Amino acid sequence: MSQDVSFVADAMKQAVPWVKTTGIDFEEVSPTRVVASLPDDEALRNHVGGPHAAMMFGLGETASGAVVMAAFAQHMGKATPLVARADIAYKKLALGALTAEAVLGRAAEEVLAELDSGTRPEFPVTVTITNAEGVTTGEMVVVWTLKPARQG
Structure with missing residues (x-):
């Protein structure tokens, strides 16, 4: 049975x-997996x-956050997802609308098992940013952690 993440x-x-x-x-x-898009907006352009570049980074980080939310939505009561670090490579000049595909790098069950064992897990989300023609303009790895909720 698949989880509803709509x-x-x-x-x-x-x-x-x-x-x-x-936008x-x-x-x-x-x-x-999440696919997110950023429209071509003159107010978000560079020279x-x-x-x-900040918009490209933001699009990729946002897509990664959405896949983390989708993967761990049922467990938000026991942990808060936070970015631990991120790395981006700008591959080609980006023009126009962009799309980011974010893919969870470890099985959610594995990450949750680590959390349940008392360890604060870290896990990567890989992101590929492409233009309207499908050309890769950027690649990212966003490393997330699940910070355990304080026990009241």
Whole structure:
């Protein structure tokens, strides 16, 4: 039985106002993969007419956050997901609308087992950013952790 994660797109826009501000949309959402898009908006461009590097990073990090939310939604009461670190490589000049595909790098069950054992797990989400023609313009790895909730 698959988990319903249809709430994730709206939840991301409510929990992170910046997502709505930039116009990021979610085209596909599952507990292992998210596809998010950033429209071509003149207000988000850099000096060469493409999306600013910060927008590319933000799109990738947002897509990674959405897949983490989808993967661990049922467990948010016992842990808070946080970015531990991120690395991005800008591969080609990005122009126009962009798409980011984020893929969970470890099985959620494995991460949860580590959390349940008392360890604060870290896990990667790989992100590929492409332009409208499907050319890779950026690649990221966002490493997330689950911070255990305080026991009251």
